[in-house]
Amino acid sequence: MARSTSSSRNGASDGSRRQRPGASKGSAGKSSASKSSAGWLKEHFDDRFVQQSWQDGYRSRASYKLLALDEKDRLFKPGMSVIDLGAAPGGWSQVAADRVGPEGMVIASDILEMDALAGVEFIQGDFTEEAVLEAILAVLDGRPVDLVMSDMAPNMSGMSAIDQPQAMYLVELALDLARQTLRPGGRFLAKVFQGEGFDAYLKELRESFAKVVTRKPEASRARSREVYLLADGFRG
Numbered sequence: 001m002a003r004s005t006s007s008s009r010n011g012a013s014d015g016s017r018r019q020r021p022g023a024s025k026g027s028a029g030k031s032s033a034s035k036s037s038a039g040w041l042k043e044h045f046d047d048r049f050v051q052q053s054w055q056d057g058y059r060s061r062a063s064y065k066l067l068a069l070d071e072k073d074r075l076f077k078p079g080m081s082v083i084d085l086g087a088a089p090g091g092w093s094q095v096a097a098d099r100v101g102p103e104g105m106v107i108a109s110d111i112l113e114m115d116a117l118a119g120v121e122f123i124q125g126d127f128t129e130e131a132v133l134e135a136i137l138a139v140l141d142g143r144p145v146d147l148v149m150s151d152m153a154p155n156m157s158g159m160s161a162i163d164q165p166q167a168m169y170l171v172e173l174a175l176d177l178a179r180q181t182l183r184p185g186g187r188f189l190a191k192v193f194q195g196e197g198f199d200a201y202l203k204e205l206r207e208s209f210a211k212v213v214t215r216k217p218e219a220s221r222a223r224s225r226e227v228y229l230l231a232d233g234f235r236g
């Protein structure tokens, strides 16, 4: 069953639930046409973060975004409980599992398959489906979470009227999960695309968290409208 968010924005100030935008199954935020193009492949293989990831044994260049955020904002400590949404192929989960160590917990989820990682509990499924939310809550078994991260991105069509609502829907659902699972004082990190709905989302974050900052790590391509919002001090 597809989920709706508890957002009260976009005119839904009576608390009514928004409708789910068009299906958002996808991978890494590029259309399949551009992904398969020779130009995209060349850019990908020439990319210094891609090359670095081969050397360092990371599954994706996305690891360097999280490493940079961690260096600046000290995201992780040993023993922390972390949820990683949109985790495949596992670059962020690798970083998180390494940082929280054996006393910590990392629950990762993605619509795509992901090869197993030591110290990471993986749940495969579409995060817009209720069953995935329930599976995550079941694994947590009431354990409060220190950090919820979302790097989810829908498969981009290139038409912002379609892509932006789908992307916002995913981060709304991620925020709903954060509100359900974070301990007071906990943190929420989400990739958000600048465009329609961004300012309202930022406002919503500020209502639930003491402080929100915007980050654009070096590994995030300058032409991409993605930024990372880090919300600190969950009000509970």
Ligand SMILES: C[S@@+](CC[C@H](N)C(=O)[O-])C[C@H]1O[C@@H](n2cnc3c(N)ncnc32)[C@H](O)[C@@H]1O
Residues within 6 Å of the ligand: 024, 025, 026, 027, 028, 029, 059, 060, 062, 063, 085, 086, 087, 088, 089, 090, 091, 092, 093, 109, 110, 111, 112, 125, 126, 127, 128, 151, 152, 153, 154, 155
């Ligand atoms: C940029 S990639 C994530 C990269 C990952 N953080 C890493 O470090 O390797 C975005 C991910 O969002 C996932 N995604 C997109 N829509 C989703 C959905 N409805 N449910 C779950 N995952 C979704 C994609 O499958 C993709 O793996």
